[in-house]
Amino acid sequence: MKKTLLLALSAAALATPALHAQIAVKQGGKMDIKIERLTRDFNEAKAKSRTAAADTLVNVIVTCHDAETVAGNIQTRGGQAHQLSATLLTAEIPASRLAEIAALKEVENIAAPQQFQPLMTTSRRMTNADKVQRGEGLETPYTGKGVVIGVIDQGFQYNHIAFKDEQMKTRVHSIWNLSVKNSSPVKGVPVGQNYDLIAGAAGHGTHVTGIAAGSRIAGNEYYGMAPEATIVMIPSTLSEDQIMKGAQYIKSVAQELDYPWVTNMSFGSQIGPHDGSGTDDQYLSNLCGAGGIIVGAMGNEGAQKIHAAHEFTAAGQIKKIVVSAPAEGYAYNCIDLWGNATDGKQHMEVTPCWYNPTTRKYTALSDEDMKKVAPTYGGEINAQNHKEHYTFYINHTAFLNFTGNTQARFALEIKSLEPNITFHAWSNSGWGEFERPTSDVLAGNSSYLVGEGAASIPNAIAVASYTGAGNWTAASDGQSYMVPGETSGSMSSFSSPGPWLGNEKKPTVSAPGGNIASAFNKYESFKKEDVFITNAVNSRTGAKQTNYNLTSITNSDYYGIKSGTSMATPAVTGIVALWLQANPTLTPEQVKEIIRNTSTRYQASDTDGWGAKSGYGKIDAYAGLKVALELSTVNGIGETTIGSDSPVTLQKSANSWRILFNRAEPVANISVMTMSGNVVSRQALCGMQPGNEAVVSLEELPAGAYLIRISTQGADLTRKVIR
Template structure:
């Protein structure tokens, strides 16, 4: 560590060489340094956990432990890893799937990290909930009624996993519709100290016995107290109605409820536990995540937690996640640089220190393109944009490094730290994090960034000193030529993952007393896509405004109660809450209906069906075939999704469809369609097409061209495949079309 003074700032600078053999992001090393300092200040484990609420620290067997995720090296098998971990008292192994392992380490013995048999290591991120007349709007009521379906579907035979906080195991919403038996298949309270942990894990208490679950009553108080978030979310996904008609999407599904200890390492453990139960029961599993990791990890789905999730998806687990609640924050800017010396500027809005007991300042995270270094600093301003002075410039090409500094301007002091990577271990992109504390000064701060070429993205999040904030603050165009922030690129982990179905939110439609449909507008808070690497998110949208569902009878917070029901001598209540926390479980429940209809659907099949059957209306407007960053592909349509699921076909192994088409790259509009569809693609004028159903029967064939029309009138509803052959290019091209009534 070198400390020096230059001009108006003091600087403490540390170049990262790394004592550990594993690849680890510098921002994680910075957090570990903070944890080591906190551990030295707080020898009591309980005191350390309280002092480190902004970090993945939790009590396990009475010891303060830190959550990690690692990638095993090529010579280490999962069995060898567990043997190694069990031989080290400071290490608590968790789940291991597809070479990615979660584990915890005693906070006072982090030196054991040096010997880990791993190639890559990540500090687990803190998780926070995404909380800020759904059956009609989603058309689930038609599925429950069996309208134009061979039978009604309610999610029977499918497990719905909910990873959250604040579960009331006794609530009648989690009973069958006759209120005679609980549908909770199993629970794992990762905070509970009394009871047996699940097989293969060392913390919390789990049960698969209905009588024992009822005796437990609820999960224990945790970082969110006695919350009700999980009870509300689970009720939306799979509530049985509790005798008052407030039925969830999949009222016949069984539930797996896991109370998340604090971070994504514990989340991966819960995913693995749910997968184990589902495999033992020989049932399909859909997992809902109404929480996110707003400031940590990579926004392009390349983190180890997303690699873990992608692996479980390959095993058949379907993941549904809330998109995030930063749709009303203009917290993102981007600039494409083409000329050396060009500089982009934007004013940084700060969250008021008085608004939160742990408010500290702003966390600015910047990402560039692989191989294209960039530089950034901050300017202190007075008035709208008049410069007072600037911090030094920091170039990602000098990374990896981290530093802490004090900057003085007009007798006011700014405390800040910087972390930089020339190539982040997860994705090879240059990365820079700049955290700034300006106290109560009236001076302003502007971010400046420059590069010779390439695009640089920046986000502005609130930073808390002893907690995790999941809300953005604006970037502002304080003067002409400065950048104005937008809500774009707001997708958080785990929703940004390739295999995760990300859900946006809108206000539920309903029929008013005159029989007119009202509502349906987009939720102001629903985060916008795409991901950093340009993939469309959200995939679809669902109701997330004033959604009515169950409240925990054990909660310690006050809510505006909308409904009450008496059950077993107790009063149970309901309330309306808003957030993508509410829209995600709606889709998770719909996925359960789809899996009941067709147990053979892969997670990618589920995603494709949801996208291709999503509906558009006056609120969405006409959406492009590739989707749109606020709505995704439109509003989820359970009825059409279940209808499509019944007739869906995968390419591989089908007797009449090509196993390896050049690509499912034709575009069909509209889709779904009732009468006709317009198909376009990279085809020559000599091309031909066939329209086949899922049994391989040919319904139509004829000439194709770059744009051609297919008439669907008179054909039965269902899923069809358009197969085009181009003799000039010697290529085959395909797409699926859903024919509606």
């Protein structure tokens, strides 16, 4: 059962040693910090008002023993509920009824859903996906056919030609716009609606989906990693509850079609425990399994000092954290602090305060002070991981007005109650970085930034970014542009590094995410003269428009450049779809093992092949596909070489052919012959098992044309090779 820490805060000025702010531990609380504060504010407003306080519906996530019973109770109290599992549901509950629902014996915890944000030709080439799609080195090409790619995002242009096949029919199986209240899934593209209407998305979802699964039409060079995959689009505000519902739906579509699936999550946050213990982390991780993979973005905070950590060696030691003013366009500061101990006990005293740069002194903020500047603040023993947790959201304008000092900084003082206590603290992108104005303050750094909401899901593939193209040519003026400091093939400076506080190493892998060309949404935040637009195609045929000046949103679709781990993530999503086409029962652990064994190591990697910035290196679609085939124990789907007529997969190179057996073969004979039928070499094989391999060397053969014949009990294949 969750325990809530109530902060007893002193209003006196902090000295060194610190004030001994007493923190009482309240037993038996079922609400997280945000919901408890919201309930308290509602009750206070109701007590002060002569009329009834506004009873708004509150979005929550409910963990319980019996979701069906709890859902019924919510509905009878004027709310709505969506059951995710037997023990988990998302809901909208009237603020006046939150306490009643929390009091139900079936309810374990009620939490506010976290809000996440989107993280913003060369890509295929640099990952060797082009080899897979052309069939180079393999008997047949892999295109993601028969695999569901689900994308949870915002800013989708549903009718972009990138999502149509060669007959101009949509490849979008269904769309569920979760940003619209009480919406339902729609098969195909909604009639009369070409995009998702989510303001400020800047076409993010369109670009992301194009990288993962954009169609290859009429010679258009801008196509995705898996251009024949089945697409499911989930427009969303990217709240935690919507993400869980969307992921559940994507899996249900794949199950209905009997396809494997991979879900792309190009969003995140730095607020959370960074250990995979969150309710959403656990639920989404458990959705994964054989033939079901989630791929998540690491984040774009690699150059921001929004993390701090410390290990106390003795009781009574004190450290402070100071956060800078938020970036332009942001209204809040945030500090989210987590202890490492999982024993459900309090090990620290935390006192909020403010720092005066002129006097270089700290002043404590009382509970009454905090009510004036912080919409959410408090401490708890977290219900999921039993760690000590403190969170502070500070309205920066209200804070400056309260202090009367335009240079004031929000700060925390942390005091250890016993030795060997470690904590980590994070801010969020744009919400202020950690400064060190005095010697007793922890310096901020850019470590431990595995993004919450996606990359921190235990079973997810966590993706970092390296730069794709060094430059690009704008369609509007024909000029070449580049981003200073980012060179092709180098790790992107913005890519968030690990390590992770969970039980494995993250990031898992890196992929091209800097300067990536893909589909643009022409209906939202679109400017034809934008130098990031690289190409326009006829929206009816897909042919490249030869006169860019004559293009418009009525006759053209557009492609252009974006950067971010948001762009690296769908590259991996599409590549995993290729692997699932070859081996539809791959598990998350098998995919990670393929990545560990086949990725191209980055020069800064550690001795075991892993680096905090690059993971296990740069993903190699071609090498990974070969391993996926070796791991296959069932027939593939779509246009693969696995099946009754094709007992082997052929990997061809100039000097040798590698023959991979897709199934058990008691007897097999491999012969190399001249075109006139003379046998040059022969191998007689017995007891071949799936994944066994035979190699035919061509190095000693004179130049010319030859035939390679592979005979088994059920098939006889002959292929021509030019030496």
